[in-house]
Amino acid sequence: MSEATLRAQELPVGSFGNKASGWYGVWTLVLTESAIFVYLLFSYFYLASQASGEWPIGGSPSLRLAAPNTLILLLSSACLGWAERSGARRGDRARLLGGIGAAFILGTVFVIIQLREWRGKAFSPQSGTYGSSYYVVTGFHMAHVIVGLTMLAAVFVWAALGKFSRDRHAPLTIGAIYWHFVDVVWVVVFTALYVAPRLK
Amino acid sequence: MNSAVSPLDERLTVIWRTPPGLRGFLSTVDHKRIGIRYIITAFVFLIAGGIEALIMRVQLSHSNLKILSPETYDQLFTMHGFTMIFLYAGPVLSGFSNYLWPLLLGSRDMAFPRLNALSYWIFVLSGIFLYVSFPLGLSPDAGWFNYPPLSSGPYDSGPNIDFYLLGLIFLGVSTTVGSANFVVSLLRTRAPGMSINRMPILVWGTLTASVGNLLAVPAVSLACVLLFLDRQFGTHFFDVEQHGQPLLWQHLFWMFGHPWVYAIVLPALGIVSDALPTFCRRPLVGYTAVALATVATMIVGFGVWLHHMFATGMPMLSLAFFSAASLVITIPSAVSTFAWIATIWTGKPVLTTAFLFLSSFIVLFVIGGVSGVMTGAVPLDWQLTDTYFVVAHLHYVLIGINVFPVIGGIYYWFPKMTGRLMNERLGRWNFWTMFLGFNLGFFPMHISGLMGMPRRIYTYAPYLGWDAVNLVTTIGSFVFAAGVALFVANFVFSMRRGKAAGDNPWDAPTLEWSVPSPVPPYNFRVIPTVASRHPLWEGRLNESPQRSSLVSGYVLDQGRETLATTVLDAEPDLILKMPGDSYAPLWLSLSLSLAFVGLIVHAPWVAGAGVLAVGASILGWMWPERDLDQTAEPAHV
Numbered sequence: 001m002s003e004a005t006l007r008a009q010e011l012p013v014g015s016f017g018n019k020a021s022g023w024y025g026v027w028t029l030v031l032t033e034s035a036i037f038v039y040l041l042f043s044y045f046y047l048a049s050q051a052s053g054e055w056p057i058g059g060s061p062s063l064r065l066a067a068p069n070t071l072i073l074l075l076s077s078a079c080l081g082w083a084e085r086s087g088a089r090r091g092d093r094a095r096l097l098g099g100i101g102a103a104f105i106l107g108t109v110f111v112i113i114q115l116r117e118w119r120g121k122a123f124s125p126q127s128g129t130y131g132s133s134y135y136v137v138t139g140f141h142m143a144h145v146i147v148g149l150t151m152l153a154a155v156f157v158w159a160a161l162g163k164f165s166r167d168r169h170a171p172l173t174i175g176a177i178y179w180h181f182v183d184v185v186w187v188v189v190f191t192a193l194y195v196a197p198r199l200k
Numbered sequence: 201m202n203s204a205v206s207p208l209d210e211r212l213t214v215i216w217r218t219p220p221g222l223r224g225f226l227s228t229v230d231h232k233r234i235g236i237r238y239i240i241t242a243f244v245f246l247i248a249g250g251i252e253a254l255i256m257r258v259q260l261s262h263s264n265l266k267i268l269s270p271e272t273y274d275q276l277f278t279m280h281g282f283t284m285i286f287l288y289a290g291p292v293l294s295g296f297s298n299y300l301w302p303l304l305l306g307s308r309d310m311a312f313p314r315l316n317a318l319s320y321w322i323f324v325l326s327g328i329f330l331y332v333s334f335p336l337g338l339s340p341d342a343g344w345f346n347y348p349p350l351s352s353g354p355y356d357s358g359p360n361i362d363f364y365l366l367g368l369i370f371l372g373v374s375t376t377v378g379s380a381n382f383v384v385s386l387l388r389t390r391a392p393g394m395s396i397n398r399m400p401i402l403v404w405g406t407l408t409a410s411v412g413n414l415l416a417v418p419a420v421s422l423a424c425v426l427l428f429l430d431r432q433f434g435t436h437f438f439d440v441e442q443h444g445q446p447l448l449w450q451h452l453f454w455m456f457g458h459p460w461v462y463a464i465v466l467p468a469l470g471i472v473s474d475a476l477p478t479f480c481r482r483p484l485v486g487y488t489a490v491a492l493a494t495v496a497t498m499i500v501g502f503g504v505w506l507h508h509m510f511a512t513g514m515p516m517l518s519l520a521f522f523s524a525a526s527l528v529i530t531i532p533s534a535v536s537t538f539a540w541i542a543t544i545w546t547g548k549p550v551l552t553t554a555f556l557f558l559s560s561f562i563v564l565f566v567i568g569g570v571s572g573v574m575t576g577a578v579p580l581d582w583q584l585t586d587t588y589f590v591v592a593h594l595h596y597v598l599i600g601i602n603v604f605p606v607i608g609g610i611y612y613w614f615p616k617m618t619g620r621l622m623n624e625r626l627g628r629w630n631f632w633t634m635f636l637g638f639n640l641g642f643f644p645m646h647i648s649g650l651m652g653m654p655r656r657i658y659t660y661a662p663y664l665g666w667d668a669v670n671l672v673t674t675i676g677s678f679v680f681a682a683g684v685a686l687f688v689a690n691f692v693f694s695m696r697r698g699k700a701a702g703d704n705p706w707d708a709p710t711l712e713w714s715v716p717s718p719v720p721p722y723n724f725r726v727i728p729t730v731a732s733r734h735p736l737w738e739g740r741l742n743e744s745p746q747r748s749s750l751v752s753g754y755v756l757d758q759g760r761e762t763l764a765t766t767v768l769d770a771e772p773d774l775i776l777k778m779p780g781d782s783y784a785p786l787w788l789s790l791s792l793s794l795a796f797v798g799l800i801v802h803a804p805w806v807a808g809a810g811v812l813a814v815g816a817s818i819l820g821w822m823w824p825e826r827d828l829d830q831t832a833e834p835a836h837v
Contacts, residue, residue: 013775013836014829019764021311021776024387028380028414036418039455043426043437043448052443125435128442132435136426154819163824165832171824 020170023177030181033144037185040137041192047129057123057130060197065120069113070190076106077183080152080176088159088169096159100172103179104152111145114138134193141182141189148182151175208725211757216308216721218781227781229313232719234320235299236617239610241324242292243688246603248331249283250681252276261674263662273658274341275360279334281344282364286371287327289464289602294319294378296609297406297467299617301382303712303719304400306391306728308762309778311384314785314821319378321789326370329796333363340364343656345453346427348438348446353431359800362431365424366796372421373792379410379417389762390770391711393730393748397491400710400733401484404491405470408498409463415502416463420456423449432802447512454505462501465601466494469536471609472558476540478612478708479555480547483734483741486539493532500529510581519578526576533569537562552706553627557608560635564600568593571646586656589649595642607634607687614691615705619717620698626690634683641676644669709734714750726753727763730770758836759827777828777836788817 012019048055083099086092118135125135155175158164164172218224218233228234256276259268268276298316302309310316333339341360342351351361386407390399427449429435436442438449477484484490506514506522514522540562549555571593575581584590607630614622648669653660660666704713713736715724728750732738735748754763760778765771795810797803824830 011772011775013761014777014834015824016774016829019774020830021384021388021764024384025312025380028383032376032380032414032418035415036422039419039422039452043422043452046448046451047437047445050443050445125429125433129436129444132429132437132444136429136435136437150815154822158824163831168830168832168834170830171822 015168015170017167018170018173020174022170022174026174026177030177033181034185036140037188040140041188044133044137044192047133051129053128053130055130056134056193056197057127061134061194063194065113065117066190066194069110069117070186072106072113073110073183073186076103076110077180079103079106080179084169084172084176088164088172089166091166093159093162096164096172097156100152100156100159104149104156107145107149107152107179111142111149114142114145137189137193141186144182144185148175148179151178206725208755208757209720212722212725213720215757215760218721224781226786227783229309229317229779229781229785230721231298231302231310231313231316232617232721232723234316235295235297238291238295238298238320238323240295241320241327242288242295245283245287245327246292247684247688249280249288250684252280252283254677254681256280257674257677259659260670262671263660263664263667265659268658270658271341272337274656275334275337275339277656278340278343278346278364279330282330282340282367284598285344285460285464286368287323287330289598290375290460291323292606293406293409293464293467293602294323294375296471296606296613297382297402298378300402300613300712301385301406302389302723303616303715304403304710305385305389305394306711306724306730307385307389308723308727308756308760309389310381311388311776312381314779314782315377315381317782318785318788319374319381321785322374322377322792323371325789325793326367326374326796329370329793329800330363330367333360338363340367345457346449347453348427348430348449349440351427352438352446362428362800365428365431366799369421369424369428370792370796372417375413375417379413382406382410383414387767388764388776390765391728391730392753392763392765392770392772394765394770396768397488398730398733399491400470401473401487401490401494402467402470404494405466405468405473408494409466412459412463412466412498412501416456416459418456419452420460423452423456426452428799447509450509450512451505454508455502457508458505459498459501461597462498465597466498468602468605468609469494471605471612472540472561473536474710475554475609475612476558477543477547478706479550479552479558480543481550482543482547483709483737484539485542485546486535487733489535490539493535496532497529500525500532504529507576507581510578511585523576523578527573529576530569530573533565537565537569552611553622553624553631554608554611556628556631556635557604557611560631561600561604561608564596564604564638567643568596568600571596584649586654587649588645588653588655591655592642592645592649595645599638599642604634610691612706613712614694614698615701616712616717616719618695618698619701620694621701621705622694622698623690626686626693630683630686630690632683633686634680637676637679637681637683639676641673641680644672644676648673704736709737711735711750726751726755729753777830779825779828782821784817784821788814788821791817 079099080103083096087096087099123131125132152175155172158171218228218230259265338358338360340363342356346364349355426437430437430439436444438444438446473484473490504522504526506518507526510519544559575584575590575593611622611627648666651666653666701717703716711728729748731746731748732743734741738747756775760780762776762778763772764774764776766773791810791813794813795807798807798810826835829836
């Protein structure tokens with residue numbers, strides 16, 4: 001055998017730190033999902049610009065539930081960030097599980113409040129272009145929250161089973177990137193649907 | 201240099217080979233097998249779409265023929281467009297890139313081998329999903345861009361349009377995961393030394409197309425979701441009576457549609473930029489300019505969608521802006537065109553069949569480009585829109601820029617895929633039949649368009665004077681089809697009887713020609729280290745004293761492994777553990793099929809079960825594996 005057998009001792013192997021392929025992969029997911037919301041909001045504003053009836057129906061939507069709910073979702077993101085920084089990277093299992101658990105519970109609370117918000121609306125998805133847009137934009141986001149919660153649940157189970165170490169917890173990092181993305185999207189949706197009509 | 205089989209080769213073969221039989225067929229993640237499968241499946245769809253076209257051409261060969269009813273004709277042209285654009289043109293290029301990328305980049309597989317299998321299975325299942333509608337007589341029938349209100353519930357209430365909407369969303373999943381895989385493979389799996397200024401142009405083309413797809417596919421998937429909701433759940437996005445906006449569909453469709461046009465041509469231009477120089481016996485002229493032109497085309501391509509909508513009553517300012525942006529595209533296109541011409545001009549062309557296909561492409565590209573410039577000008581577009589002139593333009597673009605490079609590319613890489621050369625004598629017949637048939641069939645469409653013949657009419661009256669030109673078109677289309685048949689015959693014949701090719705039959709410069717033909721399951725015995733754009737031509741070009749290293753490098757034989765390198769400079773960064781063959785992609789795509797079947801037959805429980813099965817498949821797939829060094833106590837460190 002003439003070829004030099006370079007077996008690099010210095011290179012890490014497998015899903016190490018942020019070098020796992022999945023870390024790069026989730027950013028492509030964030031990119032394409034961001035595009036979905038850009039097109040959704042384009043559709044919303046396009047229909048708004050062409051609307052002839054009342055837009056939004058019943059005036060600007062109330063902030064009574066939506067504003068605190070926004071804070072709840074942001075707090076959930078913060079808990080997950082804490083789980084990663086103070087838990088996973090330091091090998092502190094209690095903080096790791098506590099942080100993911102808290103993020104999951106806050107996310108679930110967001111879903112429940114959002115369902116109440118929907119139930120309290122005076123219009124339905126069949127109520128003209130505003131009703132259709134409102135429910136489809138918030139519905140798309142809700143679907144992402146549910147996917148995100150499923151990811152958090154899986155990551156919690158894997159953390160509880162001891163699958164993660166200081167150097168190897170790519171599923172947590174990847175799930176967290178997705179969850180932060182879902183939360184940032186909500187801030188954008190909230191601004192577009194709840195805040196923007198007040199600026200008129 | 202690779203002829204003798206070493207013990208290392210045997211060890212790597214055991215690690216990387218796919219088991220024989222059905223098990224291997226259903227579970228393989230080998231990018232080469234998936235790539236070839238992609239190409240063959242896309243060609244099956246090309247033939248299906250071609251037969252649909254021939255049936256339509258029979259109907260149009262003479263005035264007042266009524267072989268097909270208007271309803272059947274509508275389904276035929278819609279299926280023809282959908283098939284060619286979505287099930288052939290995109291996937292065939294994914295096939296090339298799936299097969300070639302790791303070989304061009306000096307890697308053992310794509311970054312996500314299972315995702316590769318997934319994108320294939322979803323592609324083929326979404327194609328089957330769509331084609332089930334055909335024998336039922338319920339195929340989509342509102343054209344391949346499916347404008348509401350024609351495609352909305354009140355005017356087209358059957359499941360026809362739902363097949364279109366769900367089929368396109370389904371296929372979009374395949375395109376998206378495939379694109380994500382290309383992007384991450386580019387970022388991670390280039391051989392050491394392959395900095396971005398050393399990548400083959402095909403890699404630039406597919407990368408640009410993939411980023412474009414990630415940003416553009418959501419637009420059409422969303423449009424399909426909204427129209428499906430309108431049709432099935434009573435929302436009003438496109439419903440005129442409730443102040444919905446049919447034009448919103450056109451915006452969303454073409455925000456996707458125009459970048460998609462570049463997604464299905466840029467990798468094909470990459471095929472030309474990489475294969476043509478081999479037959480000109482010199483490197484491509486203006487590598488940097490061509491690479492930048494590729495990217496620039498896509499960037500500008502995101503700002504031209506309105507030129508499909510010039511006749512919809514836009515404000516003058518929009519018309520002027522989008523017309524100007526559309527004309528700007530000619531600049532990067534001309535840069536590439538002159539680079540190819542200069543490569544031929546200053547080279548010593550070898551007139552193989554592949555060269556004929558690749559160089560004739562330049563002629564067709566220019567013709568399709570000029571008719572594009574014509575329709576990019578608003579006043580002319582108002583005259584020509586929805587006539588056969590546009591049909592001529594888009595076929596020159598899509599057949600000229602996609603089919604001709606693809607067939608040239610198959611003549612070029614067939615020896616690498618099979619170890620055999622395609623027959624050159626049959627190849628000449630193949631080329632000239634296709635080239636003459638194509639021009640005989642499609643050039644007269646410019647004339648029928650200028651004579652005022654609208655597209656999508658199922659027959660026409662004799663006094664309009666369109667008989668002769670249509671007869672010529674029909675004859676040409678059958679000659680063209682005979683050319684494609686000759687290609688298929690050559691492909692099948694050469695697979696069995698072709699001359700043995702050897703590692704590098706064309707004396708080509710890039711990495712894939714440094715390994716045996718057909719390529720062993722592990723691709724490279726050692727991960728090569730690249731010092732230039734032309735690793736196999738360094739000796740004769742002598743551009744620098746540095747030499748690529750093809751015989752010594754990282755061995756990586758502790759299970760399936762390949763090397764990860766840094767994003768810009770391609771320095772060794774990590775050893776990637778690669779997954780083995782797996783049924784997970786097949787399960788996931790079958791689960792997804794179940795969800796779509798549930799939606800088309802209005803069975804919410806079936807759709808729900810499909811969604812749950814999708815979730816379960818993904819969880820199983822993602823479960824951290826010790827063997828892949830994904831867990832706290834990795835197996836290999």
